[in-house]
Amino acid sequence: MLFVPIKRLLNASSQTIKSEHLAIHILAVLVGVAAGCGAVIFREMIDLSQTFFLGFSGERVITGLAAEPAWRIILAPTIGGLMIGYFTHRFIPGGRPEGVAHVIEANALHAGRMSLRQGLAAAVVNAASVGAGASVGREGPVVHFGAAIASWLGRPFRLTRPQSRTLLGCGVAAAVAASFNAPIAGVFFALEVVIGHYALTAFAPIVIASVGGTLISRMYFGDVTAFILPESAIQSLWEFPAFGLLGLVSAGVAIGFMRMTMAVDTTVTKITQKSKLPRWLFPGLAGLFIGLLALLFPELIGVGYEATDNALKAQYGLWMLMILVVVKIIATSVCLGSGFGSGVFSPSLFLGAMVGGAFGLIAAMPFPELASDQGAYTLIGMGAVAGAVLGAPISTILMIFELTGDYRMTIGVMVAVSIASIVTRSLHSPSFFADQLAARGLNLSGAHEAGLLKAMQVTEYMHDAPITVLSDAPLDDVRARLLAASPGPVFVVEANGSLSGIVSLADLGGAAFDTSNDDQLTAANVARKRPAVVAAGDDLQHALSVFEDTSEALIAVVDNDIDRQLIGSLQEQRVIRAYRLAMERMRAEEHGE
Numbered sequence: 001m002l003f004v005p006i007k008r009l010l011n012a013s014s015q016t017i018k019s020e021h022l023a024i025h026i027l028a029v030l031v032g033v034a035a036g037c038g039a040v041i042f043r044e045m046i047d048l049s050q051t052f053f054l055g056f057s058g059e060r061v062i063t064g065l066a067a068e069p070a071w072r073i074i075l076a077p078t079i080g081g082l083m084i085g086y087f088t089h090r091f092i093p094g095g096r097p098e099g100v101a102h103v104i105e106a107n108a109l110h111a112g113r114m115s116l117r118q119g120l121a122a123a124v125v126n127a128a129s130v131g132a133g134a135s136v137g138r139e140g141p142v143v144h145f146g147a148a149i150a151s152w153l154g155r156p157f158r159l160t161r162p163q164s165r166t167l168l169g170c171g172v173a174a175a176v177a178a179s180f181n182a183p184i185a186g187v188f189f190a191l192e193v194v195i196g197h198y199a200l201t202a203f204a205p206i207v208i209a210s211v212g213g214t215l216i217s218r219m220y221f222g223d224v225t226a227f228i229l230p231e232s233a234i235q236s237l238w239e240f241p242a243f244g245l246l247g248l249v250s251a252g253v254a255i256g257f258m259r260m261t262m263a264v265d266t267t268v269t270k271i272t273q274k275s276k277l278p279r280w281l282f283p284g285l286a287g288l289f290i291g292l293l294a295l296l297f298p299e300l301i302g303v304g305y306e307a308t309d310n311a312l313k314a315q316y317g318l319w320m321l322m323i324l325v326v327v328k329i330i331a332t333s334v335c336l337g338s339g340f341g342s343g344v345f346s347p348s349l350f351l352g353a354m355v356g357g358a359f360g361l362i363a364a365m366p367f368p369e370l371a372s373d374q375g376a377y378t379l380i381g382m383g384a385v386a387g388a389v390l391g392a393p394i395s396t397i398l399m400i401f402e403l404t405g406d407y408r409m410t411i412g413v414m415v416a417v418s419i420a421s422i423v424t425r426s427l428h429s430p431s432f433f434a435d436q437l438a439a440r441g442l443n444l445s446g447a448h449e450a451g452l453l454k455a456m457q458v459t460e461y462m463h464d465a466p467i468t469v470l471s472d473a474p475l476d477d478v479r480a481r482l483l484a485a486s487p488g489p490v491f492v493v494e495a496n497g498s499l500s501g502i503v504s505l506a507d508l509g510g511a512a513f514d515t516s517n518d519d520q521l522t523a524a525n526v527a528r529k530r531p532a533v534v535a536a537g538d539d540l541q542h543a544l545s546v547f548e549d550t551s552e553a554l555i556a557v558v559d560n561d562i563d564r565q566l567i568g569s570l571q572e573q574r575v576i577r578a579y580r581l582a583m584e585r586m587r588a589e590e591h592g593e
Contacts, residue, residue, distance in 0.1 A: 024163050028170045028205035031153055032212020035146035035174035039213065040220050042123055042142055043179075049131020050302070053080050061133075061302040062310075065294070073133075073298070074291035080132020081287030084125055085280035085339055091121050095279060097129070097341030098122040099140040100193070101436040103147040103172060107194050109442075109454050112151060112164035119148025126341035133301040134283075135290055135331035139179055140343020146175025146213075147194075166202045169195040173206045174213030181217055181225065182402035186210040189395035193433070227309050227404050239372060242363045243380060243412045246356060247419030250384030253355050254348070254420065255428045257329050258389065261344075262435050264337025279339065286338035290331055299324060300331045303346040308382070311353035312404075314374040321358040325351055344432050348386040356381015372412075379409055384416040388424040391431025393417045453541035453579060458534050461578055462557045462568035468493045471500050471524040478503055478523050491556050491566055492527040499556050499566045501527025533558045536567060540575050547572045 047057040053076040056064040065073060089095050098118060106114045126141030150171025154164060169190040177186030187210045191198055195206070272279045294300050299307035307324070310316060316324070332347040360377025379400065387396035397417050401410070429435050467485040469478055471492050481490045482505055489504035503526055532550045534543045536559055546555055557568040 023157075024159075024166060024201075024205050025208060027154060027157070027167060028208040029212055031150045031167060031170040032174040032209035033216060034149050034153060035171045035209065036178040036213035036216030038123075038145050038149050039142050039175050039178035040216060042127055042138070042145055043221075045123065045127035046130045046138060049080075049128045050133075051131075053077075053132045054301075059303065059305045061304075062298050062306045065298040065301060070295055073294050073301070074288065077133040077287030077290045077294075077301075078284055079287070080128060081134070081283035081285070081338075081340065082281070084128050084132070084341065085283035087121075087128075088125055088283075088339060088341070089278070089280035092125065093118065096339065097125045097141075098144055099126075099341070099343055099436075100143050101433040103144055103168070103194055104433055105437060105442060106147070106151070107165050107168055107196075111161045112166075112168035113155075114148045114151040114168070116148050116152035119145050119152075122148075122341065126343075129335075129341040130302055132287065133290065133294065134287065134335040134340040134342065135300045135302070135304070135328065135347065136335050136340055136342035137344055137346030137348075138303050138342060139176070139345040141341060142175045142179045143172050143189075143343075146171040146178075150174075150209075162201070165195060166205055169202060169206045170209035173210040176213075176399075177210040178213035178217035180399060180403060181214065181221070181223065182399050183210045183214040185395050185399035185402050186213065188398055189392055192392045192395050193390065193431075225403055227305075227312055238367075239363075239412070240415060242359075243415045244419050246359050246363075246377065246380055247384050247416035248423060249359060250352060250355055250381055250416060250420040251388050251423035251427070253325065253329075253351055254385050254388035254424050257333065257347075257351060257385075258428060258432050258435055260329055260333040261336050261432070262439060264333045265439065266337075268338055282338040283335075283340050286334045286340060289334055293327060293331060297324065297327050299350075300328060304328070304350040305346065308346075308350050308353045311357045311378050312375050314357070314378075316354070316357060318358055318361045321354045321361070325354045325358070328354070344389055345386060348389040349382045352382035352385030353378045354381075355385060376409055376412070379404060380412045380416045383413040384420040387417040388420040389432050391421070391425070391434065393421040453544060454539045456540040456578060456582065458538045458540065458543055458557055458570060459536050459568070461540065461574055462570045464568045466491050466556065466566065466569035468566065469503070469523045470495065471522065471527070473523045475521050475523075475526070478526065489554060491569070492523045493566055497565050499531070499533065499558055499564045500524065501529050502531040502556070503527045531556060533561065533564065534570060535560050540579065543570055543575055544572075544579075547575070 051057045054061075054064065055068055055072065058064065088097055092098070099122070103114070106112060123141060123145045126138070126144075129136055130138050147168050148171070150167050151164070154167040159167065172194050173186040173190035175186075176189050177183040180186070187203075187207050190206050190210075191203065195202055268279065268282050271277065272282075290300060311321065328347065328350055332344070336344070356378040357374050359381060360372070360374040363377065364374075383396055383400040386400070387393045390396055397413055400413055429438070467481055468491045469481045471494055478490065482503070489502050491499060492501040492503055494500050501524065503523060532546050532552065533556045534546055536557060543555070553572050555570055556566055557570050559565040559567055
């Protein structure tokens with residue numbers, strides 16, 4: 001019933017306006033409000049979970065833990081991990097919590113379509129992970145939840161692929177904006193990380209949705225920033241080399257964090273494969289480890305905003321800052337690698353704050369009169385590590401400003417974030433999300449192209465009457481068939497129609513013009529055995545990879561790779577032409593042409 005008046009309005013707008021721009025803008029308003037409400041609900045879910053496990057709510061976790069007994073600090077993440085592991089095993093496909101990487105995959109390969117049921121399940125797991133005390137962030141889950149809501153709201157309407165992807169970006173932008181009170185960063189995060197382009201047809205709806213999410217958040221939480229930065233400014237132009245060096249150090253920390261997380265994940269997978277331990281036990285084991293570690297370092301529990309705020313206020317000494325960098329990398333890697341849900345943005349801010357604070361203290365030792373205060377370096381470090389981990393330098397720069405409300409350190413943050421992002425991309429990978437996708441065998445560096453090619457099936461573009469010759473046919477027949485198939489090749493089949501080989505003019509060699517051995521040779525004798533094929537159910541992305549691997553211009557299409565019944569042939573030229581036309585249509589739709 002909710003969709004009936006909206007659908008009527010959209011239909012009316014489509015009749016009034018030739019393009020469907022107004023329709024998608026109306027949907028953007030709806031998605032912005034809904035995703036903003038989703039972000040608020042998710043925050044409340046975290047507070048409820050935290051009250052249940054730790055006995056108090058709110059972001060001042062260090063202060064709250066000071067009043068709790070040691071047994072509770074140990075048992076909360078342990079029991080929470082066991083519950084989360086079992087719930088994930090039973091109710092989430094693949095047995096792993098979903099996050100930003102799944103949103104990127106949905107945008108690239110599934111035309112922006114996601115499951116609301118999986119989104120709700122992931123939100124429950126992620127909220128419980130933060131509330132139980134896992135050393136993780138809350139922002140990635142909000143992105144996933146907002147995207148799932150947007151996809152669900154757009155399902156009743158017959159949206160084109162670009163429109164569905166734009167709507168997904170609307171959900172992402174609204175969720176980020178509502179979670180951080182950062183509407184500008186929400187827009188650019190959606191465009192930079194998820195959508196991948198800045199066309200006006202996507203930009204305007206995403207801005208509208210981000211504003212909608214921000215308004216909902218401010219109505220509920222108020223117009224406040226996450227961190228309050230003490231008065232600071234860049235003291236000297238001589239500090240810019242130090243900012244660049246901080247970017248390099250931040251890149252090293254980001255790479256170490258990402259590699260350790262993936263190493264823990266790989267180790268857990270190997271242990272479960274070689275032993276009888278079920279994977280759902282590992283979040284509980286990780287929780288026990290975190291609980292014991294938190295007895296010494298309560299800063300590790302939860303999202304870590306209080307510890308990050310303490311670093312901005314220069315309340316930690318050099319050695320404490322350096323120790324917290326090491327233990328936070330270990331704690332978050334263990335949590336994420338073992339199967340706890342949630343994200344990496346808050347841990348990245350935490351690491352950046354500690355790295356920046358420590359670097360600022362060291363940098364001030366030679367020339368204290370030329371150095372900015374510790375809080376300034378802390379802020380710059382936050383942006384540098386977070387930008388490198390997320391692979392989103394533009395949106396991270398904007399987000400840092402909106403989180404702190406301080407724009408005076410603009411140039412310093414830009415220098416460090418840019419260098420950290422470039423170094424991380426060059427030496428490791430584009431982002432933590434790219435690592436997660438790569439671990440599942442997905443490389444979405446060309447996300448738009450991959451999505452287009454995956455949406456096109458081989459059977460739609462094949463020729464269903466390939467030129468064939470029986471395997472026992474004499475060479476005279478092979479030559480005749482090659483002339484008919486010019487420039488070839490000819491497919492060699494058995495009597496039952498199964499593909500056994502392929503023959504081109506080059507395969508004949510001297511027999512192409514020498515007929516003296518025709519009575520001794522058949523098609524089977526000169527054919528290349530087991531040629532590369534594509535199956536009827538394959539998409540053009542797979543077909544294009546086969547063309548690249550074999551350097552063939554024409555390949556066989558079979559029913560499946562076991563029976564190999566020949567049903568057609570596929571030309572590389574036709575695949576490339578189909579892809580080019582699809583790209584032109586997509587670009588035209590994105591630009592409203």
